[in-house]
Amino acid sequence: MHHLLPLLVAVPLLGAALLAAAGRRLPRPAAELTGLLVCAATAALALVLLLNSSPPVVEWAGGWVPVGGESVGIEVIGDGPSLGMATLVSLLTLSALAYSWRYFDEPPRGHAGSFPALMLVFQGAMCGFALAGDLFNAFVFFELMSVVAYALTGFRIDEAKAVQGALTFGVVNSLGAYAMLTGIGLLYARTGELSMSKIGRGLDTAAGHGGPDALVLAAFVLVLTGLLVKAATVPFHFWLPDAHAVAPTPVCMLLSGVMVELGVYGVWRVYGTVFAGPGGIPAADLTRALVTLGVLTAVTGAVMCWYQRHIKRLLAFSTIAHTGLFLVAVGVLTPEGDDGAALYILGHAGVKAALFACAGALLDRFGSVDEHELHGRARELRATGVLFAVGGLALAGLPPFGTGLGKAVSEEAVGGPLTVVYVLASAVTAGAVLRVAARVFLGLGPPPEDTDAYETSGSAERPETSGLLRRVPDTMTTVPAVLLAAALAMGTVPGFGDLVARSVNEAGSGGARASAAWTLHGVLLGLVSAALAVALATAAVTRSHRPSAPAWMTPLRRLQSGHVGDYVAWLLLGSTLLAALALPGVLGG
């Protein structure tokens, strides 16, 4: 069975290559059907492998099984988290492809297959990254998914915003990737290995009885810089809203739903395998670094989310806020924290993809994603409106949605004052979504006044279909409905939480077991968040005569300047911050 692991990369790539080869001859429906079938086949394979991943399996690409503990090959990991991420990637790609069925106005002339082919490469790359057990291999797939993502983000070349957002995305993420590669070079110099587990052991051997030294710290900072850029952690996050606001909707579903989360997954994997030993970074330092950055990310994301009027940008900032919450849960380094983050990521993927799908329907029906301009105009889109509102409540962590379960388990794991961050960040982001739902789909409250604030409005956008749609096609309402139903099922199917917890803990946490089920405490906090979100939305809708953002917001907004030089400066500052946060363990060691 383990020989099939690399097929999760090979099958989508093969599909993409065939589509590109036949692209000139293939009519569009045939190309899209091929894309769907290949994607579905990969998803089925990932699911089968996931169900057989206990105990975890390891595959050596090229058949270079270690002899005497030494191998020259590449390790591919098939445990619960890696295959779980691969399954999530595949299912989400499948729904994005289904959503985009006959969706773009005009594929490039003579290249009908290029969009599904790029999506398949994206899928294969993300699966490859999830399964990577070799640090350099992880870098290669990291770059592959980045390259595809740049191209997909800039897909609508007629849009001035799209090409700018894609370039910013490209520069910042590539710089992060090169930082990561520098870190890999340092680790290779110290240990002479590339496989993550071997590097981890090598660091422990090299450290002897002493602790980590400056080289380990630098490698840690550089590798994490790459991964945290992908995970859009403050202050590495600036690229994300710019890219998400402009990428085609099906691509946004993937970027927000799973690519960003792969950054968090990468942090979990790399820390647990490479840096968790006595020669790595002490647990207290990692916790300090991740919890600090995570809280900062959650707060910044939530505040910025609340003051957006561009609906896709609003959703993008909500992704940032939630990624912060995932990082905090991973950062506390307990089995419960891992379980909570895993469940939260699964639930969030469904909900966020559904919300983006609804925003895409607005864009194609009205040619705008501006909350102010669309005030009351979308009353006719009842189904989309209901889905959007339900998605908002699910985002708040309303029981029994999967997001609620993940949030509850995470809150239990982090405990104490950090719980407040979870409740507030989810309530504020969900409140913003509900506010949009109330204004756009119900026309509640007075129309907000326009100000000449420093912001991106989202009006006068070009729809992604040929001309404005007269009605929203069924695929564009069915897909979000199915995604929300899946998020609901994750919280309601009995035993799902424990199943996820078991497979996560089997792979990490040193065999410790934790259960992940609803508790009274968790249900209550979920209800509090949802109630708070509704209250915030109501307050915003009924009293809109105030200026759209208070004065103290202006400096914060000005940081999001769209200037690639600013973002690079922040990236350097962020890696310095990361080093400062992890420094005490190195000095003490």
Next chain:
Amino acid sequence: MSRRLRLWLLAVGGAGLAAVLAAACLELPGFGGRSHPYGTRAVRASLARHTANTIASVNFDQRAYDTLGEMSILFAAVLGCVVLLRQARDEHRERPRPAQVARPVRRYALLVVPAALVCGLYIVAHGQLSPGGGFQGGVVAATALHLLYLGADYRALERVRPLGAFEATDALSVCAYLVLGLAGVLAGTAFLANTLLPYGTFNTLSSGGFVPLLNAAVGMEVASAVVVLLANFLDQAVEIVEEEAG
């Protein structure tokens, strides 16, 4: 953010990172050291499989899975550039004008085209024996064609460069690499396992099992990918024209 503020941020961040990097450099093993455990193992494995060029063995045998990712990046970049550099709504194509080229340039270019082409193919073919291989030779072969653009004009280049065929070759080479990899799975070993063909006589063209085949697939892919990439950029420069407003 103002330029001054950005410079301050940059100074703080850069100084911090510089300190971290410098401290790490002082802890690195001295330049030119003897200990390279992975490298030593790679040389041994390469010799065991009769591949004279160890780097080719690492690329196409030991870490062939990385190379799959690498060629997919190139493949994705080609797809991406085709998409990003397509003709936009407000643009049209114009036929390129014939160009006058100085006679010595013309003669020299036409003389060098076949030599450069053969050179590229040679580097691809001897990838598992001597320095070079699919990536390096592919680039040489692809750029050789573009000497026609310098020596004659864009129309001449277009005549020897059927873009559809090159795009298909690019994609089919990726298919070939994957199919060779899948052969290992079907045979019951592992993906990209180099165990199906005899390893041949050391230091001959047919040595190394799958290495020459994967190398050839990469060579074809790189050559056609570079042609398509350059074609897209050249089209932007030569053929695609923005329509005048109004």
Next chain:
Amino acid sequence: MSALMQVLPYLIAAYVFLTGCYGLATSRNLIHAVGCLSVCQVSTYILLLAVGYRSGGTAPVFSDIKPGTRPLVDPVVQALTLTDIVVGATVTALLLALVLQIVKRHGTLDPDELRELRG
């Protein structure tokens, strides 16, 4: 070898990386910025190759030397560098394609003048 020579190649790699970052952050031209990104990447080549060097070592290619007669430099980092070069070239191509479209849509190459996305 002197003590300085023991670390100099690594320090150069670090210096090149930071220089590239400086160029990126202060760039007034997007083509120049993409070039600066390549500079950052070049630092990784320097680092990898420096890590793999062995004093007196030769290329790990046996078409003209007998195995075991000479010390060899690390072949793995060379393969990694090759991968890295391909990655860098393709990323540069894609980013330049995006820059080309930016010039068409925004009419400028100066990042200070791109004002579509903010706040």
